Amino acid sequence: MPTGVHIRDAREQLFEAAERVLLQAGPNGLTSRAVTEEAGVAKGVLHRHFTDFDDFLAQLVIDRVQRMEAAAIALRESAGTGTVTGNLTEALTALFGSVAVAVVALLIFRDELRARLRERWPTGVPLLTEAAAMIAGYLAAERELGRIPPTADVDTLAPTLIGATHMLFADRAAPPAVETVHKTVRTVLA
Structure with a gap:
């Protein structure tokens, strides 16, 4: 995702992506990279909202x-x-x-x-x-x-x-x- 593009409700978008990854790949497949890729956002988006x-x-x-x-x-x-x-x-x-x-x-x-x-x-x-x-x-x-x-x-x-x-x-x-x-x-x- 290009830098500077506003993401509506990024937290919820990331949560929903995490659920999809969890259901598809299980706990072993749930990584920050897998979540951000599934959400279609840059990895930094996750770290901007969570420590x-x-x-x-x-x-x-x-x-x-x-x-x-x-x-x-x-x-x-x-x-x-x-x-x-x-x-x-x-x-x-x-x-x-x-x-x-x-x-x-x-x-x-x-x-x-x-x-x-x-x-x-x-x-x-x-x-x-x-x-x-x-x-x-x-x-x-x-x-x-x-x-x-x-x-x-x-x-x-x-x-x-x-x-x-x-x-x-x-x-x-x-x-x-x-x-x-x-x-x-x-x-x-x-």
Whole structure:
């Protein structure tokens, strides 16, 4: 890209390029050069917006976690409608059908990235921790409405659902069938 050409929303352009590279090449293929080439920008653009590549990756993870807030609100608002299993199946399929599985692999792959994110998330895996909170909030709302038993331990059910669903999506060429996710959710809730 020629010097001096203004790039609209360079951060988001770089984040989207990073997601594409991550999905195509995995954590090993995610380099600053691969990201800037995919974004069609000079390498200096990345370093103009971020202190280094791990800062870029940390900001990418933070941005993607913050985007989950809208999904969490929508899921909580669905309490009392449809079925609990159906609502959870839809939310979990959307979560893991996105770039989330690849981001988790990235977090496992890069020690420096995890170290940077420890300041914000001292325990757990970013993205998965937020997803578990989203599911727990929804389950608590359903419990209040009497659609799941009053004794349901939502703080245990939520990470169990996240872990079980993550296993369905992890390291697959194609996502699992919705029926498979639905069966897993139904089984965990039982």
